[in-house]
Amino acid sequence: MNIHEYQAKEIFRRYGVPVADGGVASTPKEAESIARSLTTDVIAVKSQIHAGGRGKAGGIKMVKTPEEAAKATRELIGKVLVTHQTGPLGKQVRKVLIEAGSIPKREFYLSILIDRSLARPSFLASTEGGVDIEAVAAKSPEKILKEPVDPAIGAQPYQARKIAYALGLGGPHLQATVNLILNVYRAFIETDASLIEINPLIVDQRDRVFALDAKMNFDDNALYRHKDIQAMRDLNEEDPREVEASRFGLNYIGLDGTIACMVNGAGLAMATMDIIKFAGGNPANFLDVGGSASQEQIEHAFDILLSDANVKAIFINIFGGILRVDRLAAGVVAAARNLKISVPIVLRLEGTNVEEGRKILKTSGLNFLVGETMKEAADLVVKAVSVGA
């Protein structure tokens, strides 16, 4: 789960990770009153969307007075920002963060995430702050310091010093940097974060070390033990179809093709998208119905697939193990009848009770296309789409 910058900064404050003074506003009036409470020469008005690259897209404005902050807020709220992370449709700004602005003297990069090959949390730090870290990793990997942490004992002060010195933050900055790093580790573990990223971490003109930006992602599997973080979820930032699917235990991701997919198992679902592409088509979605899909779930799945106006055909690829093929076929027939589905449905079924399953489809009187193999079914569905077009 993702949260906004202003929410991540609330969590930072709770853990003693220094951030600029400020608050979130959804109206110019709120923005003005927050700006008035700040003792600063420069005020930053930052659009709150779940995507990076806001500055370049015009989503961050630096102003001098509370009145100007209100004006900037009026301009930003409702605006659709298109950045390299939002996709072509962009994201609408609903809130802005009003902050005491600062002029960074030096900028750094600091993050923590799980290194899967080590199975440990690991800090990443770089003197190249405020830029795209993936570009740094690709161009000059020697500029990125990796510091893995033993989860049995947690981040140690010597590790924080190692990072601080590598960033050139010794001397007067050492203690503040060490505290910041150790507090970031504590926040990471205690909130079950999957990523904390501070880009940039800065030293400002008054020599303070703090997080100018803040990004936190969380492990969805651990949200059950963090009700406060669950409450930070912003459904406006998510695809409504994905939200709807998750209510029925379905894992759906909308894409921009014309062939809707319904598959059991995440790996097979990805492989199905691959084979559609290989056959010359374009998948409209990823959909994993899980290992024990009921007829009700299948109906919900059809509903979600058909809510996408681009869909011209449906490809159902099921390897029935625990989920018996005959039961699935019965569910598909019933759902197709109830929902009066008009687009072609191509099925490829394999596994337990497959013969009975195919018989149910054949005798249903409905127009199903059945592929014997995955390849054949993919070719069938691609053909169905091009004929229909």
Add this chain to the structure above:
Amino acid sequence: MSILVDANTRLIVQGITGSAGRFHAEQCLQYGTKLVAGVTPDRGGEVVQLDSQKIPVFNTVGEAVRETAANVSCIFVPAPFAADAILEAADAGIELIVAITEGIPVIDMVRVKRALQGTVVKLIGPNCPGVITPGACKIGIMPGYIHKPGPVGVISRSGTLTYEAVWQLSSRGIGQSTCIGIGGDPVKGLDFVDLLEMFETDPQTEAVIVIGEIGGNAEEEAARWIKDNFTKPVAAFIAGATAPKGRRMGHAGAIISGGSGSAADKIKALESCGVAVAKTPAEMGETLLGLMK
């Protein structure tokens, strides 16, 4: 021969009194696995009736091991309690732990891995279908009947794709030595390289299929290890070539970030190390057969 499990394996199921645990325990038993006990805290002394056999339930794994000489545990405990269940099994002297449970918090698995470090305990999963040595022992949720004893080892990050590969092999008359679903989570037990090492020394195994997916770099590590150490033919498939960048595709492991972790990079690494990579999931079996001729 085979790896990890065979006809002598003595299995306990942690979480046997839950609906999934009970259903799959019975399926394993019917396949011929020696299921000797179940464990559910505070249900000790009960008996679970499975397929006309009475399976005793114990409060703790330690007790179950003492009474039944079990050496392998399969875990169906709900996610919030699963890490604890794995640690309990390890503490009780279980040699191989197969964690089926999906949705375990990553930090919990980080701690489990740290606790198992330096021990002889082997962990498979979590979030996996389990392990099967066809004709001898099935531990997990895979459909048993699609398998057939034979010379091919299968290692996969995805459940249904494993079944797909096994099906393609069995329907062409090629059986399997042992099939392992290692699970789709970012932090897990045995990985490709650990299992390839075992297959290298297993005389029954003549060739291996490796099924990977986008995210992480376990496939790249496997590719390098195969080039330097593995003497048997290997075929592979990588799922997720068309997955959009940065999106989570059902497995927590399947997140592409930046240049590494993409299907293209993995396929390139495997091919450059002499592994035959199937172009589509429909050709996994054929690709391996081409190597075995």
